[in-house]
Amino acid sequence: MGPAAEDDESEARGIRLLDSLSKLACEISSLPEFRGPFRRSCCDLARRAKLLSPLFDEIRDGIGDEGSVEGIEVGALSALLDALGSAKDLLLSINQGSKLHQALKGESYAIKFQEVTRSIDDALNGVPYEKLEISEEVKEQVELVHTQFRRAKERADSPDLQLLSDLSLAQIGKYSDSNILKRLSEKLQLRTMNELKQESLALHEMVISNGGDPDNCLEEMSSLLKKLKDSVLVEPPMSENLESKDISSMYRSPVIPDDFRCPISLELMRDPVIVSTGQTYERSSIQKWLDSGHKTCPKTQQNLSHTALTPNFVLKSLIVQWCEANGIEPPKKAGSSQDVRSGTRADCDHETIRLLLMNLQSWSTEKQRAAAGEIRLLAKRNGGNRVCIAEAGAIPLLVALLSSQDSRTQEHAVTALLNLSINEGNKASIVSSGAIPEIVKVLKNGSMEARENAAATLFSLSVVDGNKVMIGEAGAIPALLDLLCEGSPRGKKDAATAIFNLTIYQGNKVRAVKAGIIGHLMRLLVDPSGGMVDEALAILAVLASHHEGRTAIVQSEPVPILVKIMRSASPRNRENAAAVLWSLCSSDMQLLLSAKELGAEEALKELADGGTDRAKRKAASLLDLIHRNLEA
Incomplete structure (x- = not known):
């Protein structure tokens, strides 16, 4: 050129x-x-x-x-x-x-x-x-x-000292009113639920793009985001065009429990799934993580032994139950509708289901095992299949296979029933087919996988109050307690969840106490590494409302550990510890004195100022007991 x-x-x-x-x-x-x-x-x-x-x-x-x-x-x-x-x-x-x-x-x-x-x-x-x-x-x-x-x-811009101070105080939780969170919301411009949702998505994208925890501060950011969300829910923006009373009724919304939020998106989970490390995530969030080529658990950073995603039916049922109890529309999977008896049959392969049911009745163990496995997968896939399979008459056949001598067939049968029980209409059909005693037998004698899925099935069925009585009478609680002690981490969680739901019924409280549950729960409380402190405290809080439960708890000398938990645990655990202590001390002044001598008063004052609403009530009641009975 x-x-x-x-x-x-x-x-x-x-x-x-x-x-x-x-x-x-x-x-x-x-x-x-x-x-x-x-x-x-x-x-x-x-x-x-x-x-x-x-x-x-x-x-x-x-x-x-x-x-x-x-x-x-x-x-x-x-x-x-x-x-x-x-x-x-x-x-x-x-x-x-x-x-x-x-x-x-x-x-x-x-x-x-x-x-x-x-x-x-x-x-x-x-x-x-x-x-x-x-x-x-x-x-x-x-x-x-x-x-x-x-x-x-x-020259670099001078750091915002007020922002740094507020961040530090909010992180360690040392604030007595909402002023700090209000300032943070304004400074960061995270003042509305829409802005907070965008922040959740930004954190999600950051985790994905960084291939893990960015700068090792994901836990801090998640904790702060939750506090800001709770602050917005508790104190919504006011409008000059509406009366204060109307505003509070419009914006009043319960705080979403931490366990119901996806660790990645921090949103209420619609379709919770379990990865190989035992952690639960929203399906769409963890799938996006996996699709990006990652082979680790975002929360623990452990390598995933496989990338299969197992639906967490128990947690899904808990979320639905919590939504219904708080007047919130239960979350639905994206692009799907709720299970209904009408309008879903067209998507089913009726001929395949008919052939599978024939094989369930075959004399061949191999055919039974394969058919039960296929129905298990079909029932897991979508609501339409759950309706079609039940209407085709599969439930009595699956119940019959719960007594199969082939362990794999038994596992498939109980898990298929678990998947079918997600449909509310199928619960009654499962119970009327005599499934509860057979499921309890699997819970007692089956393989570990079968026992864990039997526990999850019993929980799913126990959502109906009348079934709580039948499940308790069938002897499920001692078997659940065995699983709570010796199961895998997932199995222990399933057992604890089922026990918690069953003991809402008074008669089952007595059965649980007689089965020796209190000693096991106290051991779980003093072993944080087991990851069962949350569940143990929640069950104790339910049992402490019953006379026999209180008596058994007192015999385990619980006051030191309850006071310790009230000082430093998560908000929910501090709340449950205060609830248990209130149930015990309201009728036993000696325990109240022991709690005061262990420094409970200071922890109760902190709870009364900054705890959850229930914790504030329990703490205020205990402080009133101390002042009236021990400081006269």
Whole structure:
């Protein structure tokens, strides 16, 4: 290529760069409104970039038909394009990213702003705009902007000390009112449920893109986000057009239990599934994680032995039950509708189901095993299948297979019944087919997988109050207690959940106490590594409301561990510990004195100020007991 051709190519490249620079400056100036802790830094950077736009336009317009870019180096334009590109990327990441991460890692973000500012200043140093044929107005404007970039690169924005203080206090929970959370909501602009939902999605995307916990602060961010969500739910924004009483009734909403939130999205789970490490996630969130090529558990960082996702039917039932109890529409899987008896048969393969039912009645163990396994999978797949399989008459046949001598057939049968029981209409059919005594037999004598799924099935059936009595009378509680002691982590959770639900019925409280449950629960309380403290306390809180339960709990000398839990455990566990202590001490002044001597009063005062509503009531009642009976 000759010198003339090289000049032409250089000029053409210069023109392209000017066009790109003008477009980039326009894109930066049209970015959405900036929010969060770096709002000022973003606005300053975007405004300065916008003020450079006339420079590019005038240089480009001055080229005219001659195609000359004399007086300016193409390399300088290229450096400036790269610098402004970095500025746009930073602004987008701030605008679309997690505000909590920006607040917690403010120093690293401040460094990024300085680096971008420095690169723009360096690039402008290579552009001889003072020699270019541009208007004096534009020249003065560019010189002013350049001066601003030069000054900005030498100084970092001072940290927001109030924000840092509020973050620190909110993280350790040392706040007596909502003022700190209000300030954080305003500063981070996370004031509405929609804004908080966007923050949840931003955290989700950050975990996915980072391949795990970003900067090892996911737990901190999740905890802060939950507190901000709870604060918004408790104190909704007021409107001048509505009376306060009407507002509170419109916005009153229960706090979602932590166990019902997906660890990735922090939202109420619609379709909870279990991964190989035993952790539960929302199906869509964990599937996105796996589809991105990850082979680890996001919460524990353990390698996944397999990527199969097992539906957590017990948790799903608990979530539905909690929603119904609190007047909330139960969550549905995306793109699906609730199980109904009408309008679902068209999606079923009736001929396949008919053949499978014939094989369930075969004399061949292999055919029975294969058919039960297929029905198990079909019932797991969707609500329409659950309706069709039940209407085809499968339930009595599956109940009959619960006594099969083939352990795998038995596992398939009890799990198929578990899946079918998700449909409310099928629960009655399962019970009327005589399933409860047979399921209890599997719970006592089956393989570990069969026992665990039998426990989950009993829980699912026990959602109907009348079934609680039948399940207790069938001898399920001692068998569930055995599983609670020797099962896998998932099996222990299933057993505890079933026991908790069954002991809501008074007669089952006595059965549980006589089976020796209190000693086992107390052992679980003092072993946090077992991961069963939450469940043990919840069951104790139910049993403590019964005379025999209280008597057995007192004999296990529970006061020291209950006081310890009230001091430092999670809000829900502190609440349950206070509830148990109240049940015990309200009729035993000696226990009340023992609790006071162990320092319960200080913990109760903290709960009365900052605990859950139930914890506040229990703590206030216990403090009143102490003042009336021990300080007279």
